Amino acid sequence: MGFPYVAPVATLSRHDFIRFELQFVKSLLEFFSCQSVRFIIGEGDEWVESYGHSAELSEAVRAGVTLVRQGNKPVVGPEGQTLFLPIRQNGELVAVAVLTGEGENQYRRYSEDWLLERGKLVVREFSLIKRWAMDPVSGVLNAIHLREELQILLALAETHSAPPDGQLILIEVAMRAQGAGQLLQNISLIAAYLDSLIGIQASLHHVGAGVFALIRNGSNMDEAQRFGSVLLRKMKRQGTQEGDPVRLRKVHVAITPLSAVTHGHFESSDDESAVDHLLDLAWQTLETARKRGSFSTSVAADETMVQQHLLAPLAPEVMARLKRVWKGENEFSLVAIQKDIADQDEFPSRVIVLAGEEVKVVVLDSSRAIIYLPGAEEEPAAEWACGFVNRINLLGIGTFSMGVASYPCPGFHKLDMPANAKKALVHTQFFGAGTITSFSGVSLNISGDIYYNEGDLVSAIREYRLGLNLTPDNVNLLNSLGVIYAQLDDYAKAIPLFERAIALNVNDFMALFNLGFAHLCHGDQDKALESFERAEKIDDTHFDLLLQLGQLYCQRGKYKVAVRVLTKAEKVVSSQGRTGKRVSLDRGDSGSEERQGLLGHGLVYRYLGEAYKGIGHNREAMTYLQRAARYNSRDSESLSQLGELYAAEKQGLDIALAFCRQAVEIEGSRASYWHRMAVVLDCREEWNEALEAVLRCLSLDPGYVDALMLKASLYEKLHQPQLARGAYEKVLRLDGTHSRAVKALKKINQTRRKV
Structure with missing residues (x-):
């Protein structure tokens, strides 16, 4: 293992204009006076705006960028109000900055030489920003960059007089390590894995000690919570199979809305104070996640957020009024009513009057109320609600x-009824405005999902179990409860739940998919593969399933089948990339599970490379492994295999050795990496160095037959036949039918007799 710190690379890349966009814009404004700045990035004929603010470049912008590319110099637009500034480094055009000035002819007064000189200063400044922002342990962005990014976002929100949109997500990982060196190496590996998993959806930061952070700008809380759940499940599976970087002992995810700085008692125009408050709240949320278990999430909640929660309990005074109303009653119904668009300061009095004197209306706030229907069973209560909605519609005051x-209700007390009515009201959101829903097991499935996405697994389990009490054969509830038990490593409870769901519906994709992962994490790959193969027959477009199948087939040497399923996975990636479609996540929907951004889609290239290598298509294998290395620069498996293929295809032994060395420096505990490096050194006729590498390989795996054969061959080349003979004999003790070892040993013995 080499020195465990990553030297920050100051060379600019196109990706830098995405992750450093805010800092680069701020810096550029110090060199030029302008109203707005955009960065156009790309290569060849494909040039796009760095953050995809518009679907396509305008004709004027496209023409300006073309002129910059052709002339290698700054271009001023026809009106003199737009400047196209080339950002070049090492002779390559990395990006074009498009500056819009404050008036006509603003940029015509500058000479071309002055603009070129300014451009060089801008590139130097951008390079310094990049160097300043990188964390040397993990190779991703650092905590200083995180603070500045948050300051800029909060300042922009204040400028627009709107609450900041997006979330700060903290991810804490814990893993076993022997000594500081292995700990730093593990942090680096996990950082590379996370960075490739998240891709361009957000920029990853390492805060320190295995705590990472990212900002999801522009997404809502539902999306963020689902993203967090998907990320947590993928990281829990991480390390369960050969080739995974590190087995994680604990992962905690904390989600804090950026708008938390304007909630409740805290409001500040001081950006630094606001950032401090946000980070403090995020850290408190992470501490909550820690208390919930080894793999858990938590969502930030101050007093205002708690009160606004969809399932928040009713105020004590409201409950007291309801208890007085239903005292002594053995049969009644409650109707939770809500105005779909809250546009008044108080609940409409006309609605209260319209309800009639025979019922009791308890107002909760300006848009919600609880209506007590004495002696009403479920069906008559639903009929009453339908008639009431029709009467309200005649008032012309909006939908309810x-x-x-x-x-x-079986399993519930009177005190549970207000909460049940609220859960039924939340259930109506799935059907649109002006709808009525009766409380059921599905309502509890939905409330359980809300708690699950917030990381409150205890409450989620309670809701799912109550739902199963009402509807024991609800497949979605069985699936949902099984997912939580699997997350808690309680496979003895999870697996039977999935099997029960499949018994009820043999074509339930999610039950088969979840059962496969439960068996996989439980160490039973045969049963996992069987479940995954059954799931593929139902839906062969599910990315995560196809990726997992491809990985298992590669491990079993079924490379042709692996190519088939992984090619399908690649098509799913490319089709979503073309449409740019954002797909919502729903744990019960086989078509959308974990598809938001296709987390981890870079891994498909690594396994496609391995599969093509396995069937002897080395050129295709090299193409895919190169793509994998671009997605994750510390993907040691891809780098090691690339080194082997570069040597086999005679594409340059120096490059081959560089790839192999990089792989063992990243992860020196894999015997196969040392074997591949030994093979490349053998091709370079550096036999002593090759022998050192193969001995290192055998110290990790003494029974590695191919390494023993190479060791014997190297001893022969180094004129040490007795040691070669010993290596061949060990091979035959492990595999008595190894024909090459038999022939080589026979040859050595014949030579010895002649001597």
């Missing part, structure tokens, strides 16, 4: 949605 809960 309603959730109905009736008592008695």
Whole structure:
């Protein structure tokens, strides 16, 4: 293992204009006076805006960029108000900065030489920003960059007089390590894995000690919570199979909305104070996640957020009024009613009057109320609600949605009824405005999902189990409860739940998919493969399933089948890339599970490379492994295989050796990496160095037959036949039918007799 720190690379890349966009814009404004700045990045004829602010470049912008590319110099637009500034480094055009000035002819007064000189200063400044922002341990962005990014986002929100949109997500990982060197190496490996997993959806930061952070700008909390759940499940699976970087003992995910700086008692125009508050709240949220288990999430919640929660309990005074109303009653219904668009300061009095004197209306706030229906069972209560909605519609004051809960209800007490009515009301959101839903097991599935996405697994388990009490054969509830038990490593409970769901519906994709992963994490690859293959027959377009199948086939040497399923996975990646479509996540929907951004899609290239290598298509293998290395520059498996293929295809032994050395420096505990490096050194006729590498390989795996054969061959080349003979004899003790070892040993013995 080499020195465990990554030297920051100051050379600019196209990706830098995405992750450093805010800092680069801020820096450019210090060199030029302008109203706006955009960066155009690309290569060849494909040039796009760095953050995809528009679907396509305008004709004027495209023409300006073309002129810059052709002339290698700054270009001023026809009106003199637009400047196209080339960002060049080492003779290569990396990006074009498009500056829009404050008036006509603003940029015509500058000479070409002055603009070129300024451009060089800008490139130097950008390079310094990149060097300043990188963390030497992990190779990703550092905490200083995170703070500045947050300051800029909060300042922009204040400028626009709107709450900041997006979330700060902290990810804490814990792994076993022997000594500081291995700990630093593991952090670097996990950083590379996370960075490739997330891709361009967000920029990854290493805060320190295995705590990472990213900012999801522009997404809502539902998307962020689902993203967090998907990320957590993928990281939990990480390390369960050969080739995974590190086995993680614990992962905690904390999600904090950027708008938290304007919630409750805290509001500040001081950006630094706001950032401090946001980071403090995020850290408190991470501490909550730690208390919830080894693999858990938590969502930030201050007092205001708690009160606004969809499933927040009713105020004590409201509950007291309801208890007085239903005292002594053995049968009644509650209707939770909500105005779909809250546009008044108080609940409409006309609605209260319209309800009639025979019912009791308890107002909760300006848009919600609870209506008590004495003696009403579920069906009559639902009919009453339908008639009430029709009467409200005649008032012309907007639509109202309603959730109905009736008592008695199996497994519930009177005090549970208001919460059940609220859960039924949340259920109506799936059907649109002005709808009515009665409380059911599905309502509990939805409330369980809400708690699950917030990381409150205890509450989620309670909701799912209550739902199963009402509807024991609900496949979605069985699946949902099984997922949580699997997350808690309780496979004895998870596996039977998935099997029960499959018994109810043999074509339930999610049950088969989840069962496969439960068996995989439980160490039973045969059963996992069987479940995955059954799931593929139902849906062969599910990316994560196809990736997992391809990985298992590669491990078993079924490379032709692996190419088939991984090619399908690649098509899923490319089709989503062309449409740019954002797909919502739903744990019960086989078509959307984990597809937001296709987390980890870079891995498909590594396994396609391995599969093509396995069937002897080395050129195709090299293409895919190179793509994999671009997605994750510290993907040691891809680098090691690339080195082997470069040597086999005579593409340059120096490059081959560089790849192999990089692989063992990243992860020196893999015997196969040392074997591949020994093979390349053998091709270079550096036999002593090759022998050192093969001995290192055998110290990690004494029974590695190919390494023993190479060791014997190297001893022969180094004129040490007795040591070669010993190596061949060990091969035959491991595999008595090894024909090459038999022939080589026979040859050595014949030579010895002649001597």
